[in-house]
Amino acid sequence: MNHLRRILMAEDSDADAELTLRALREHHLANGVIRVRDGAEALDYLYRRGAFASRGEGSPAVVLLDLKMPKVDGLEVLGQIKSDPALSSIPVVILTSSREEVDLVESYRLRANAYVVKPVDFGQFVEAVSTLGVFWAVVNEPPPGTEGS
Amino acid sequence: MGSVVLTGWILDLPLLKSLAPRFVTMKANTAVAFVLSGLALWLTGSQVEGRARRLGRVCAAGVALIGLVTLSEYALGWNLGIDGLLFTEGSGALQTSHPGRMAPTTAISFVLVGLTLLLMPSRNRRRVVVAQVAAVSFGLVSLLAVLGYVYDVPELTGLAAYTKMALHTGATFAVLSLGLLLARPDRGFMAVVMAPDAGGVLARRLLPVAIALPVILGWLRLVGQRRGLYGLELGVSLTAMSQILILAVVIFALARSLHRAEVRRRAAEEGVARSEAQLRGVLDNTTAVVTIKDPRGRYLLINRRYEELFHVKDEAVRGLTDHDLWPREMADAFRANDARVLEVDGPLEFDEVAPHEDGPHTYLSIKFPLRDAQGAPYAVCGISTDITERKRTEEEIARLNRELAAKMEEVGAINRELEAFSYSVSHDLRAPLRHIAGFVDLLRRDAAASLDDEGRRYIDVIAGATRRMGQLIDDLLGFARLGRAEMTKTRVDLEKLVREVTEQAEHENAGRAFDWKLEGLSEVVADAALLRVVLTNLIGNAVKFTGTRERACIEVGCRREGGEDVVFVRDNGVGFAMAYVAKLFGVFQRLHRQEEFPGSGIGLATVRRIVHRHGGRTWAEGTVDGGATFTFSLPTAARESEAGVPADVEPRSVEASGDSPPQADHTTQEVGT
Numbered sequence: 113m114n115h116l117r118r119i120l121m122a123e124d125s126d127a128d129a130e131l132t133l134r135a136l137r138e139h140h141l142a143n144g145v146i147r148v149r150d151g152a153e154a155l156d157y158l159y160r161r162g163a164f165a166s167r168g169e170g171s172p173a174v175v176l177l178d179l180k181m182p183k184v185d186g187l188e189v190l191g192q193i194k195s196d197p198a199l200s201s202i203p204v205v206i207l208t209s210s211r212e213e214v215d216l217v218e219s220y221r222l223r224a225n226a227y228v229v230k231p232v233d234f235g236q237f238v239e240a241v242s243t244l245g246v247f248w249a250v251v252n253e254p255p256p257g258t259e260g261s
Numbered sequence: 262m263g264s265v266v267l268t269g270w271i272l273d274l275p276l277l278k279s280l281a282p283r284f285v286t287m288k289a290n291t292a293v294a295f296v297l298s299g300l301a302l303w304l305t306g307s308q309v310e311g312r313a314r315r316l317g318r319v320c321a322a323g324v325a326l327i328g329l330v331t332l333s334e335y336a337l338g339w340n341l342g343i344d345g346l347l348f349t350e351g352s353g354a355l356q357t358s359h360p361g362r363m364a365p366t367t368a369i370s371f372v373l374v375g376l377t378l379l380l381m382p383s384r385n386r387r388r389v390v391v392a393q394v395a396a397v398s399f400g401l402v403s404l405l406a407v408l409g410y411v412y413d414v415p416e417l418t419g420l421a422a423y424t425k426m427a428l429h430t431g432a433t434f435a436v437l438s439l440g441l442l443l444a445r446p447d448r449g450f451m452a453v454v455m456a457p458d459a460g461g462v463l464a465r466r467l468l469p470v471a472i473a474l475p476v477i478l479g480w481l482r483l484v485g486q487r488r489g490l491y492g493l494e495l496g497v498s499l500t501a502m503s504q505i506l507i508l509a510v511v512i513f514a515l516a517r518s519l520h521r522a523e524v525r526r527r528a529a530e531e532g533v534a535r536s537e538a539q540l541r542g543v544l545d546n547t548t549a550v551v552t553i554k555d556p557r558g559r560y561l562l563i564n565r566r567y568e569e570l571f572h573v574k575d576e577a578v579r580g581l582t583d584h585d586l587w588p589r590e591m592a593d594a595f596r597a598n599d600a601r602v603l604e605v606d607g608p609l610e611f612d613e614v615a616p617h618e619d620g621p622h623t624y625l626s627i628k629f630p631l632r633d634a635q636g637a638p639y640a641v642c643g644i645s646t647d648i649t650e651r652k653r654t655e656e657e658i659a660r661l662n663r664e665l666a667a668k669m670e671e672v673g674a675i676n677r678e679l680e681a682f683s684y685s686v687s688h689d690l691r692a693p694l695r696h697i698a699g700f701v702d703l704l705r706r707d708a709a710a711s712l713d714d715e716g717r718r719y720i721d722v723i724a725g726a727t728r729r730m731g732q733l734i735d736d737l738l739g740f741a742r743l744g745r746a747e748m749t750k751t752r753v754d755l756e757k758l759v760r761e762v763t764e765q766a767e768h769e770n771a772g773r774a775f776d777w778k779l780e781g782l783s784e785v786v787a788d789a790a791l792l793r794v795v796l797t798n799l800i801g802n803a804v805k806f807t808g809t810r811e812r813a814c815i816e817v818g819c820r821r822e823g824g825e826d827v828v829f830v831r832d833n834g835v836g837f838a839m840a841y842v843a844k845l846f847g848v849f850q851r852l853h854r855q856e857e858f859p860g861s862g863i864g865l866a867t868v869r870r871i872v873h874r875h876g877g878r879t880w881a882e883g884t885v886d887g888g889a890t891f892t893f894s895l896p897t898a899a900r901e902s903e904a905g906v907p908a909d910v911e912p913r914s915v916e917a918s919g920d921s922p923p924q925a926d927h928t929t930q931e932v933g934t
Contacts, residue, residue, distance in 0.1 A: 127696040134703065180688055209691045211738065232695045232731035234702035 117173035117249045119145045122154040122189065123207075124181045131234070132176070132207070135241035141249055146172065151184025155192060158199055171202045171255075174248035177224075179208040179215055187218055194223045201255040203248055207241075267292045287427035288363040294327045294371050295433055301378045302440060318379065325375020331368035364426040366406060370399040370434050377441050389448040392441070400438030406431035408476065412483050459519055470511050478503050550615075550624065550645040553631065556603055558582040558596050561640055570617070591615065599641045602628045606638060613645060622649040683741045690734055698727040736863045740848065743870050748788045750875075755828070756782035758789070759817050762796045766804045773808075778816040785819070785826045785895050791871045798864040799830040799891050805858050806834030806889065821897065825877065829892040836883040845881050868893065 119141065123129040129147055136142040148154045156162035158171070175193065179186035186206065193199045203225040208215065211229050219227050228244060231237045267289065297320045304317025334340060363371075373395040380392035406426040408414070446455035454464040481503075482496045491499065544551050545565035553562040560578045568574060573586065583592035591614065598611045608629035614621045624645035630638035701723050709717060756779065763777055785792070800815065807813035816831040837845070837852050844850040846869040849862040869879045872893045883889030 125692060125696075127699070128692065131696070131699040131703075134699075209688045209695070211735075212688075213742075230691075230695055232691055232698050233728060234695075234699040237695065237699060 117144055117254060118170075119174055119176060119245065119249050120154065120157060120172040121145050121147045121176045122149075122151060122181060122186065123147060123176070123178045124149050125178075128178070128230070131237060132241050135238040136245045138238065139242045139246055141242075141245045144173075144249065150181045151186060151189040154189050155184065158193065158202075171199065173203070173252070173254045174244075175202055175204045176207045176244075177204055179206060179210055179219075187215075187222060190219065190222045190224055203252070203254070205244055205248065207244075264292070264296055267296070287430045288367075290327055290331065291363045291367055291371075291427070291430055294324050294363075294374075295437075297321075297324045297327075298371075298374050298378065298437055302437070302444065305378060305382045305444075314382075321375050321378030323375075324371050324378065328368045328371030328373075328375060331363055332365065332372065334362065335365045335368070364430075366402055366426050367430055367434075370402050370426075373399040373402075374434075374437060374441075381441060381445055386448065389445060390450070393445075393449045393451060396438045396441040399434055400442075403431040403434030403438065404472075407435065408479075411476070411480055459522060462519070462522070463515065466515055467511070470508070474504065474507055478507075547644075548646070550643075550647075552643045552645075553640050554582075554599060554643075555640050556638065558584075558599060571615075588616070598626065598628060599643075602630055602641050603638060606630060612648075615645075622647050623652050624648065679741070683738055686734065686738065691731065694727055694731055694734070698724065698731070701727065733861050733863075736861045740863050740867050740870065743791070743794075743867060743874075746791070748791065748874060750786050750788055752784045753787050753789045753792055755785050755819055758793060759796060759800070762793065762800050763815075763817075765797075766800055770804055773804075774812045775804075776812055776814045778814070778818075780816070780818045782817065782819050783821075783826070785828070786897065787875055787895055788871075791874070795868050795871050795893065796830075798868050799893075802864060802891070803830050803832035803834060803889075805860070806836075807832050808858070809835060822894075824897055825894040826897055827892060827894045829890050831888065831890040833888040836885050836887045836889045837881075838885050839883065842881055842883075846879060865891075 119136070121129065121132060123132065133142050133145060133147075136145060146157060148157055153163070154175070154177070157164045157167070158175075160167055160169075175189075177186045177189060186208070190204055190206070193202060193204055200223075205226040205228060206215075206219045206224050207228050207230060209230050216227055226244065228240055231240060301317045301320035301324060304313050304320065377392045377395045377399075380388040380395070383389055383392070403426070407428065409425075410428045410431070442451055443455075445451060453460055454468070455461055478500050482500045485491055485499075486493065486496045544562075547564065548566060549564075550567045550570065551562075551564040552560065552567060554560055559580050559582055563573070563575050563578055571586070578586065583595040586592070587595065594613065598609070598613065602609050608627060611626045611628065613624045613626045615624060616622075625648045626643050626645040628641055628643045631640040631642050633639045701720055705717070705720050705724070709720075712720070759779055759782055763775075763779075767773075767775055796817075800817070803815045804813065807815065810833055814833040817829070818831075819826055819828045821827070835853075841852055844852070846865045848866040850866075851860060851862040853860075865879075868891075872879045872895070876896045877894040879891070879893045881889060881891045
């Protein structure tokens with residue numbers, strides 16, 4: 113098996129999370145996925161605190177971030193990651209239903225690495241998710257300090 | 262003169278003392294008295310105040326005293342020793358009754374001079390007149406003495422055997438008399454003489470003649486007679502003749518100049534009357550209310566408008582005050598404003614309220630002081646314009662503006678709400694849809710084998726419906742975004758844009774046969790991206806609705822009409838019944854079943870919305886099975902006169918963005934092809 117890198121998926125919708133996992137599974141990427149349900153959990157994971165206080169060191173190879181989440185929304189998480197020198201090198205991909213230009217503009221202003229609109233069509237969805245999963249978790253060379261499996 | 266003669270006495274110069282050896286001298290006392298008189302005249306002038314003025318009075322008193330003392334010497338026959346006090350008369354001088362003592366006439370004159378000097382500055386009218394009479398008196402006495410010298414009649418120069426008045430004494434008295442009279446030109450009969458009117462002119466011109474003429478003629482007569490040129494009778498006749506002649510000429514000249522002055526005055530009076538009539542005309546025909554009130558608030562004048570509005574007469578209100586005419590608070594306000602005008606001594610503006618039959622009216626009053634010839638304000642003039650209507654309008658406008666602002670606020674809130682709504686639709690509505698699509702697909706992949714054909718068909722229907730719903734949501738969101746998107750108008754090459762769109766359409770419909778006909782596609786002014794959406798929709802429709810034709814003939818053209826570029830897309834497709842034309846551009850309005858021609862019913866609504874945002878219009882023509890023509894217009898850039906459009910052609914109003922096709926404007930030259 114590949115040297116599997118971790119993918120942090122912040123997604124409040126179970127259905128979306130399942131579909132995303134299903135898509136990643138087709139490329140054998142699903143096992144490296146850590147799923148959190150809101151922005152607060154995502155930050156807990158990244159900062160190794162709360163429920164994640166005892167996890168091993170290292171950052172995920174990529175963060176898949178939904179924008180609309182309870183407690184702390186995606187843009188806040190993005191802003192926090194990119195403004196913290198310790199985290200700012202982690203690639204963040206916005207994976208959202210929103211086609212709104214304000215979201216797009218704001219995400220790139222906060223230095224998101226990519227912005228992907230979830231297609232309604234499942235075929236397209238699978239294609240999009242697996243493409244970006246393969247790219248970020250396999251093709252792309254992550255910054256040093258990225259956690260392994 | 263006094264100091265000159267004193268110098269003569271000091272240096273013993275006979276010329277200065279008596280002018281000629283055969284004449285009597287001016288006595289030293291006389292000279293001193295003259296010096297004092299001069300001082301007194303100078304020091305009692307109107308500009309002099311305080312101590313100097315008192316000194317002047319002392320000098321005047323001194324003059325009178327010298328005269329009185331000398332007179333008393335004559336009257337009582339004593340010698341007080343003042344005559345030789347300063348200088349003793351030299352033996353060579355002409356002998357007089359009392360050596361060194363001034364003539365009694367001189368003494369009397371000095372008494373009068375003193376009197377005049379003391380009384381002239383007085384505020385009392387009667388005293389001034391007395392002073393003037395005194396001045397004239399000693400003037401006449403001195404004139405008599407001078408005449409005595411001129412005519413060589415010794416009797417006239419003094420009284421009986423007493424000392425005579427010196428020649429220059431007489432002349433000095435004459436000058437002094439004139440000077441004293443002129444010192445107060447505004448009082449007594451000098452006021453008449455010095456007045457700037459016809460009487461004054463007459464007096465000033467005739468008096469010198471009346472004084473000088475008899476003197477000169479008398480002297481000539483005497484000289485002639487003494488030389489034996491003519492006898493007494495002839496002399497009298499000649500003098501009379503000359504006097505008649507000269508006086509007649511002088512009077513004629515004077516009368517003529519007075520006549521001219523009179524003519525001028527009358528013309529001026531007529532001018533004044535005319536300008537008064539003009540002013541009265543303006544006053545009485547203006548719609549403003551005009552008042553003139555004196556500083557104590559008494560009416561001097563009101564104009565006709567005032568009379569009509571408040572049912573009073575000009576003559577009736579004269580002398581009345583605002584408090585006689587108006588309720589107390591209003592009158593107080595009017596008076597306060599008038600007082601303010603007098604206080605700042607310049608024009609001011611006020612809002613004033615006056616009661617009318619239909620309630621209080623607001624006036625804009627301009628009030629200013631009226632000044633007399635000296636520039637002192639003697640009245641306050643007010644010009645008041647009724648601005649009730651204007652005020653009402655202003656308030657109405659202000660109210661409407663407030664309402665509008667509130668409405669705008671409301672619209673802004675609704676817009677924000679709408680934005681939040683569409684955001685929510687975009688995000689939340691698509692999520693479950695994605696889930697349906699996703700899991701239906703998973704169902705198809707994982708469980709297709711366990712379903713029968715009917716079950717698999719259901720799954721296909723669900724998947725199709727989900728896709729369609731996703732498309733509808735995307736279209737609807739796009740349509741909603743159109744209203745908010747920023748618009749940047751530039752010159753767009755219509756031909757290039759149309760070619761790109763048609764090529765895309767051809768590419769998407771490979772295998773179909775198209776006849777494209779593009780004509781007159783010039784540059785238009787529009788937002789390039791939005792214009793592409795319009796053309797994509799219209800050409801896409803044309804392509805769609807010609808799907809049943811063997812060859813699709815699609816024509817895209819542009820012509821310039823009035824101030825607009827009119828662009829049309831014509832096809833030979835299935836067309837539509839004109840009865841439904843009004844429904845074409847509505848959101849979700851469709852004339853065909855989904856199975857016939859697919860679509861969301863949002864394309865033409867999008868077209869209309871974009872064209873309206875550009876200030877243009879949209880319309881359509883068609884017949885069932887006879888093709889359709891969709892047309893939209895875009896305003897040309899302001900005031901452009903290219904392609905031979907006459908410069909004076911009025912561009913059509915940009916606001917004409919109604920929903921119906923425009924009335925063809927046949928008076929406007931059709932240009933462009």
